[in-house]
Amino acid sequence: MDLDLKDKVALVTAAGRGIGRAVAHRLAAEAAVVALSSRSAAGVDATIAELTPSAGTLCGHPADLADPDATAGLVPEVVAEHGRLDIAVLNTPGPRIGAFLDTTDEDWAHAYDLLVRPVVRLARDAARQMVAQGGGSIVLLTSTWVRQPAPGGVLSAAMRSALSATAKAMATELAPHGVRVTQVMPGATGTGRMEAILESKAAAHGTSRDAELAGVVADIPLGRWGAPEEIADVVAFLASERASFMTGSAVAVDGGAIRAV
Numbered sequence: 457m458d459l460d461l462k463d464k465v466a467l468v469t470a471a472g473r474g475i476g477r478a479v480a481h482r483l484a485a486e487a488a489v490v491a492l493s494s495r496s497a498a499g500v501d502a503t504i505a506e507l508t509p510s511a512g513t514l515c516g517h518p519a520d521l522a523d524p525d526a527t528a529g530l531v532p533e534v535v536a537e538h539g540r541l542d543i544a545v546l547n548t549p550g551p552r553i554g555a556f557l558d559t560t561d562e563d564w565a566h567a568y569d570l571l572v573r574p575v576v577r578l579a580r581d582a583a584r585q586m587v588a589q590g591g592g593s594i595v596l597l598t599s600t601w602v603r604q605p606a607p608g609g610v611l612s613a614a615m616r617s618a619l620s621a622t623a624k625a626m627a628t629e630l631a632p633h634g635v636r637v638t639q640v641m642p643g644a645t646g647t648g649r650m651e652a653i654l655e656s657k658a659a660a661h662g663t664s665r666d667a668e669l670a671g672v673v674a675d676i677p678l679g680r681w682g683a684p685e686e687i688a689d690v691v692a693f694l695a696s697e698r699a700s701f702m703t704g705s706a707v708a709v710d711g712g713a714i715r716a717v
Contacts, residue, residue, distance in 0.1 A: 643710025
């Protein structure tokens with residue numbers, strides 16, 4: 457399916473690795489102009505070098521999401537360079553994995569500063585630009601934990617649930633302006649982040665990485681975890697006009713792991 461993304465300007469955050477990187481690659485493969493953002497300039501440059509050549513254009517816009525000044529300048533920087541912003545894919549790193557009783561006030565504050573504050577700022581800046589130009593698409597990457605939390609994931613579940621509610625409210629308010637807001641909820645996906653979670657669980661339980669992975673996969677009806685590219689395919693579709701009658705939607709890409717109707 458041609459997603460008709462040629463020359464569309466897209467911002468993808470936390471795009472140096474994992475799902476964000478796969479999304480940037482997928483949009484560039486559709487001939488979009490992709491403003492690829494990650495914490496370090498070296499990381500951005502390395503990612504661009506790895507992904508080129510591509511049908512589209514990849515350009516680096518380093519920004520540490522934990523830095524309020526960097527976050528505030530990101531959308532204006534992209535618009536100044538490219539003249540517009542058609543798509544914003546707001547991806548974030550994950551907070552610390554651990555039991556609720558082991559969390560501290562500092563853990564909660566850091567999780568908020570890493571996930572909620574930057575995404576709200578970027579979403580607001582992107583929405584204002586899109587309203588001014590007559591339309592656009594914002595896709596938030598959250599987690600299946602917003603619907604089905606798992607032990608050890610309380611910080612992620614809480615912060616991403618706040619973003620999930622924000623996305624729904626944004627969708628309602630922005631629809632009359634031609635701006636669509638959707639949400640993708642990845643399940644267990646083969647990324648560096650997931651590997652870190654497996655190692656953390658193995659250390660806590662006195663098991664091994666492979667044993668923990670087997671436990672995760674046992675709860676997935678399709679019998680495996682996902683690939684970042686499978687998440688990226690769904691994000692690209694939602695970002696495109698092929699999903700023009702979708703807003704406020706939250707799409708799980710989880711191999712059937714969420715049991716709720």
